[in-house]
Amino acid sequence: MTRKQKRLGLIGLAGIVLGAAVGLVLYGLSSSVTYFQSPTDIVAQQIEAGQRIRLGGLVEDDSLDKSGGSVIKFRVTDQAEAIPVSYKGILPDLFREGQGIIAEGYMDGNGVFIADTVLAKHDESYMPKEVYETLKEDGHWMEEEQAAAAEQSSNVN
Structure with a gap:
């Protein structure tokens, strides 16, 4: 060789x-x-009761119900289907109607998603107020981005 x-x-x-x-x-x-599934995926697959999954989508407008004491109810939608969700715990600060979320839990026998974890998503243009102010002071910020970031910062506080 x-x-x-x-x-x-x-x-x-x-x-x-x-x-x-x-x-x-x-x-x-x-x-x-673990990938999240949309409400349309869950309806199409007919997920078994008790099977752990991640549900992802938008919190449906006018669906938030906090009147059940410590249990919070809302609906998650992907604009085609909607799944009712029941959650017991403290919601994230970014949680609101129309906001994207991912909930971890399981489907019960009545078609309600029982969540034990709720994660709120924010868009990629989010920037902490301190970073925005530092960039503005240093002159590294464009005007159109400045207006969008100022609006975003005011919504967070």
Whole structure:
């Protein structure tokens, strides 16, 4: 065997080992990744009662009901379907009607999603007030972005 053949064999073996390592990592991660499902997906799949899932969508306008004591009820929609949600706990600060959320929990036998965790999403243009003010003072802020960030900052506070 020549040096060239040995080198090619070693490179091929390294490629096989690297490919196997990547395959094992992807296989290991596939069982721990949880994607959220939209209300349309849940209605189409007819999720079994008790099966843990993540529900993602928008909080439907005029659906928030806090009159049940410590239980908060609302509906999550994707503009095609809506799922009623029941949650016992403290809602995130960014939670409001029309806002995107992800709720973790399970479906009960009556078609109500029982959430044990609610995460509110914000848009990518969100910026903390302190960062916005620092950029403004340093002159690194564009005028049209400045107006949008000022409105966003005032909505947060």
